[in-house]
Amino acid sequence: MIGILCAMREELEPILEEVEVKEVVEYGKNKFYLAKFDNKDLVLAYSKIGKVNSATTATIMIEKFKAKKILFSGVAGAIDEDLKIGDLIIATKTCQHDIDLTVFGYPYGYIPESEVYFECDKSLNSIAKSVAKKLNLKLKEGIIASGDQFIHSKEKKEWIKKTFNASAIEMEGGAVGCVCFTLNIPFFMLRAISDSAEEGAGIDFDEFLEESSKVSAKFLIEMLKEI
Numbered sequence: 001m002i003g004i005l006c007a008m009r010e011e012l013e014p015i016l017e018e019v020e021v022k023e024v025v026e027y028g029k030n031k032f033y034l035a036k037f038d039n040k041d042l043v044l045a046y047s048k049i050g051k052v053n054s055a056t057t058a059t060i061m062i063e064k065f066k067a068k069k070i071l072f073s074g075v076a077g078a079i080d081e082d083l084k085i086g087d088l089i090i091a092t093k094t095c096q097h098d099i100d101l102t103v104f105g106y107p108y109g110y111i112p113e114s115e116v117y118f119e120c121d122k123s124l125n126s127i128a129k130s131v132a133k134k135l136n137l138k139l140k141e142g143i144i145a146s147g148d149q150f151i152h153s154k155e156k157k158e159w160i161k162k163t164f165n166a167s168a169i170e171m172e173g174g175a176v177g178c179v180c181f182t183l184n185i186p187f188f189m190l191r192a193i194s195d196s197a198e199e200g201a202g203i204d205f206d207e208f209l210e211e212s213s214k215v216s217a218k219f220l221i222e223m224l225k226e227i
């Protein structure tokens with residue numbers, strides 16, 4: 001079973017259109033779509049926005065639906081200057097920029113007995129890179145930072161870049177990475193850029209959410225053929 005996770009309805013819908021939904025299971029105030037694609041069993045859901053919702057949905061996919069890998073598809077704000085709206089990025093690792101226990105001498109993003117960074121699955125990332133090569137698509141890879149905030153300030157964006165060496169920003173990957181690390185499940189995260197995470201990002205986000213969600217979804221479908 002492969003878990004396909006998104007945060008928002010707009011991110012999941014273009015994927016659902018491409019798979020054969022066999023059953024919809026209502027559980028934990030959410031809907032889980034059991035589907036087939038290219039003779040593979042999938043469980044798909046959108047978690048709702050944020051780290052708690054995405055951690056909850058990832059855990060249900062793994063524990064209840066027996067997902068053996070989690071693939072995230074969605075949109076992100078750009079931190080690296082060379083990332084433009086519609087560009088694709090995969091996470092080498094994820095982190096949580098809104099964790100702050102620095103008063104106790106810990107680094108930003110660190111919870112005692114846990115990790116700052118959660119590694120993404122290298123074999124899934126190499127499949128993504130070979131798919132991008134085959135389709136002649138630009139695909140960046142880098143650290144992607146998460147927090148329960150929509151970032152729309154150059155100052156905050158630059159702080160996250162300096163503190164975590166992050167290339168993009170969103171609100172779920174660090175939490176899903178932690179769940180997959182905890183349960184020893186391979187984690188892959190693909191994002192298409194929807195905004196600059198600077199002043200005015202909210203306007204761009206509203207304008208490009210649907211289009212960038214489709215870019216990510218289209219690539220994910222191509223990846224599913226190779227897994």
Ligand SMILES: Nc1ncnc2c(CN3C[C@H](CCSCCOCCO)[C@@H](O)C3)c[nH]c12
Pocket residue numbers: 007008048049050074075076077149150151152169170171172194195196197198201205206209
């Ligand atoms: N700059 C940014 N900062 C943080 N995250 C992101 C992301 C990634 N996703 C989009 C969504 C945030 C938008 S909440 C929208 C509320 O509904 C608005 C109606 O559509 C959340 O799931 C994280 C894109 N640009 C970002």
